[in-house]
Amino acid sequence: MATIKDISKYTGLALSTVSKYLNNGVVREKNKRKIEEALSVLDYRPNEAARSLKTNKSMTIGILIPNLRSAFDAAIISMIEEELTRAGYSVIICGYRKDPSLESAKLRFLLNKRVDGLVVIPSGVVHEELRTFQKENRPVVLIDRPLSGMDFDTVMIDNVASSMEVVGAFLEEGHRSIGIITGPEDVYTARMRLKGYLEAHKRAGVSIDYGLVRYCDWSLESGYSIAKELLMEKRGMTALIVCGDDMGLGALKAIQDESFRIPDDISLACFDLLQIAEILRPRLATVEQPVLEIGRLGAKLLLERLAGDTSPVPSAPHILKAVFNRRDSILRLN
Amino acid sequence: MATIKDISKYTGLALSTVSKYLNNGVVREKNKRKIEEALSVLDYRPNEAARSLKTNKSMTIGILIPNLRSAFDAAIISMIEEELTRAGYSVIICGYRKDPSLESAKLRFLLNKRVDGLVVIPSGVVHEELRTFQKENRPVVLIDRPLSGMDFDTVMIDNVASSMEVVGAFLEEGHRSIGIITGPEDVYTARMRLKGYLEAHKRAGVSIDYGLVRYCDWSLESGYSIAKELLMEKRGMTALIVCGDDMGLGALKAIQDESFRIPDDISLACFDLLQIAEILRPRLATVEQPVLEIGRLGAKLLLERLAGDTSPVPSAPHILKAVFNRRDSILRLN
DNA sequence: TTGTAGGCGTTATCAA
DNA sequence: TTGATAACGCCTACAA
Numbered sequence: 288m289a290t291i292k293d294i295s296k297y298t299g300l301a302l303s304t305v306s307k308y309l310n311n312g313v314v315r316e317k318n319k320r321k322i323e324e325a326l327s328v329l330d331y332r333p334n335e336a337a338r339s340l341k342t343n344k345s346m347t348i349g350i351l352i353p354n355l356r357s358a359f360d361a362a363i364i365s366m367i368e369e370e371l372t373r374a375g376y377s378v379i380i381c382g383y384r385k386d387p388s389l390e391s392a393k394l395r396f397l398l399n400k401r402v403d404g405l406v407v408i409p410s411g412v413v414h415e416e417l418r419t420f421q422k423e424n425r426p427v428v429l430i431d432r433p434l435s436g437m438d439f440d441t442v443m444i445d446n447v448a449s450s451m452e453v454v455g456a457f458l459e460e461g462h463r464s465i466g467i468i469t470g471p472e473d474v475y476t477a478r479m480r481l482k483g484y485l486e487a488h489k490r491a492g493v494s495i496d497y498g499l500v501r502y503c504d505w506s507l508e509s510g511y512s513i514a515k516e517l518l519m520e521k522r523g524m525t526a527l528i529v530c531g532d533d534m535g536l537g538a539l540k541a542i543q544d545e546s547f548r549i550p551d552d553i554s555l556a557c558f559d560l561l562q563i564a565e566i567l568r569p570r571l572a573t574v575e576q577p578v579l580e581i582g583r584l585g586a587k588l589l590l591e592r593l594a595g596d597t598s599p600v601p602s603a604p605h606i607l608k609a610v611f612n613r614r615d616s617i618l619r620l621n
Numbered sequence: 622m623a624t625i626k627d628i629s630k631y632t633g634l635a636l637s638t639v640s641k642y643l644n645n646g647v648v649r650e651k652n653k654r655k656i657e658e659a660l661s662v663l664d665y666r667p668n669e670a671a672r673s674l675k676t677n678k679s680m681t682i683g684i685l686i687p688n689l690r691s692a693f694d695a696a697i698i699s700m701i702e703e704e705l706t707r708a709g710y711s712v713i714i715c716g717y718r719k720d721p722s723l724e725s726a727k728l729r730f731l732l733n734k735r736v737d738g739l740v741v742i743p744s745g746v747v748h749e750e751l752r753t754f755q756k757e758n759r760p761v762v763l764i765d766r767p768l769s770g771m772d773f774d775t776v777m778i779d780n781v782a783s784s785m786e787v788v789g790a791f792l793e794e795g796h797r798s799i800g801i802i803t804g805p806e807d808v809y810t811a812r813m814r815l816k817g818y819l820e821a822h823k824r825a826g827v828s829i830d831y832g833l834v835r836y837c838d839w840s841l842e843s844g845y846s847i848a849k850e851l852l853m854e855k856r857g858m859t860a861l862i863v864c865g866d867d868m869g870l871g872a873l874k875a876i877q878d879e880s881f882r883i884p885d886d887i888s889l890a891c892f893d894l895l896q897i898a899e900i901l902r903p904r905l906a907t908v909e910q911p912v913l914e915i916g917r918l919g920a921k922l923l924l925e926r927l928a929g930d931t932s933p934v935p936s937a938p939h940i941l942k943a944v945f946n947r948r949d950s951i952l953r954l955n
Numbered sequence: 956t957t958g959t960a961g962g963c964g965t966t967a968t969c970a971a
Numbered sequence: 972t973t974g975a976t977a978a979c980g981c982c983t984a985c986a987a
Contacts, residue, residue, distance in 0.1 A: 288757070291965070300973080301973060302965090302975090303973075303974055304974070306964095306966060310966080314972070315972065332733055333733055334674065334965070336673040336735055338965055339965090340671045340963090340965075341967085343979080354699075355699040355702065355714075356695045358692065361690045365688075365690050368689065380714040382699060382702060384703075398666060399667055400670075401668070401669070539900050540899065543902075562867075565874065566874055566901070624979095624980055625982095634957075636958085636980095636981090640981070640982060643981095643982095644983095647956080648956075649956065652956090652957090671963090671979070671981045674979090674980085674981075675963050675980080676981085677963080
């Protein structure tokens with residue numbers, strides 16, 4: 288693997304001339320040909336480390352997500368990766384396994400790698416490193432969850448409205464004992480989905496049994512055990528909303544293990560579960576987030592900032608529309 | 622964000638002294654305290670670009686996979702990421718969307734980023750960049766598929782044996798018209814799984830209708846349309862093996878759309894489909910690859926090489942055992 | 956133990 | 972248009 292110096296020796300041109308060609312391309316035709324020949328003969332490859340040391344830029348974007356194994360996260364980042372790659376950027380994907388201290392470590396890593404910008408599905412903790420990005424004018428785009436006190440462009444759905452719609456449907460069909468399994472209390476998305484649940488009850492004038500409200504850690508396993516608890520302890524429960532797809536799979540397993548039938552014994556609705564909801568029997572009611580649009584918009588916002596857009600960050604997040612697919616898992620009671 | 626130079630100014634010590642502290646830590650107690658104070662006050666962060674320019678190392682590993690959205694790929698890389706992180710390495714994850722030319726571009730990117738090693742689920746094309754890694758003694762570990770002519774450590778399952786086991790079970794239950802949907806013909810894994818299918822027939826002395834053999838591109842959509850074709854064109858088909866989980870979901874959808882029942886109208890088995898096979902009704906027969914062990918072993922092999930192990934690469938890949946879970950989707954015909 | 960100085964591969968300034 | 976030269980931040984002999 289050759290360096291610019293090697294090219295310069297081979298061609299007899301000065302190092303700086305070769306460098307200029309590599310960047311602007313403005314160079315005498317004859318030399319241009321020589322350089323191009325040398326480039327391929329000597330197998331030149333730019334040393335990104337040197338380049339980024341010099342320019343303090345890396346043409347690389349950091350992507351930080353809670354869970355590499357989540358289908359939802361994966362769908363979004365693969366879209367973002369595609370858009371950014373198209374624009375000439377490269378991408379470093381990191382997972383922080385829902386651990387805020389690991390999140391902070393990865394942010395530091397990305398900072399040290401001098402990424403030009405960041406796309407994050409944040410844990411909710413406001414890390415100092417994020418402020419650093421801001422201070423250094425490296426744009427940050429938040430996906431799925433806002434971060435209070437940080438003015439970053441944010442793309443998400445209206446979580447409150449979505450769960451209100453689901454729970455509203457339950458209530459309308461006559462359900463009065465509705466369980467909810469949501470994410471951890473300290474995660475914005477989880478809180479908002481619960482808020483929608485509470486609000487729907489309030490609007491319908493239905494009182495709430497707080498024993499039906501359970502927090503969970505998004506995992507299949509936790510969804511399984513919490514759902515099992517609910518099924519055993521709350522015999523009167525006729526409907527259940529699960530606020531994440533791994534937990535949903537767990538709940539489904541619990542329901543089957545306990546030999547409950549959907550929807551006869553229990554009505555079920557779940558967030559996400561993209562490809563699977565249609566294939567299960569009965570087909571499962573879901574809130575379908577527009578993952579591709581979320582990814583595309585996130586990438587677009589970041590690219591605009593990278594291109595120099597310094598307009599103030601809108602005070603409200605960008606809200607995309609999630610679709611409630613009712614399908615066959617909700618029983619009419621009245 | 623401060624540099625070593627700033628620290629040196631702040632403490633009055635020489636730049637090299639600070640650098641030495643940062644690397645070895647051997648420095649007079651008094652100075653040590655001063656440096657540590659400066660480090661936190663000035664918010665020092667190493668410039669990885671400069672470091673990696675100097676050392677020609679990056680303490681970073683590249684991970685390259687065909688599909689960021691694949692659950693199988695995701696499970697493996699998240700394990701690998703965990704192990705490598707534990708060992709002090711950082712990780713850059715890239716997807717090449719099953720496109721060999723994109724694969725080559727990402728390899729070049731990783732090369733330019735000076736990653737110290739590579740974990741790849743390769744497309745099958747032997748790219749020049751891989752040779753470069755080899756020449757520069759940057760270890761490469763292959764996952765899921767070998768690459769002919771390249772001696773890299775490789776971790777995979779015995780694909781031939783696995784599909785032989787499945788098809789053998791079909792045959793034993795009396796099935797004689799067995800369809801197979803495998804991956805693209807140019808992908809090793811797909812060819813081997815087909816080979817197992819053919820071999821099982823041969824051993825059982827059952828002749829093959831090549832109309833039952835279909836190649837596919839691993840995607841849900843292709844699985845759907847190919848399965849539909851098979852169901853329509855091959856009315857006598859009583860069993861179907863699908864060699865990848867996205868295709869399996871597609872096949873499942875096709876089966877439902879055509880109102881076939883499993884296993885009464887058609888027996889079905891599928892590779893992977895980790896979390897879902899147990900939840901579907903009937904529970905689906907699968908070949909379960911030991912994704913965690915694959916990831917763990919891949920990481921271990923790479924770390925050994927990085928630590929200086931120069932023992933010759935074994936001529937045979939490391940083969941891990943996949944488990945055939947029969948469950949309830951295979952009908953006994955005889 | 957600490958300091959001086961050179962160089963890693965690029966880019967960028969300024970003369971020629 | 973081209974070329975000599977000085978950074979960028981860090982590491983590492985070698986010298987003090």
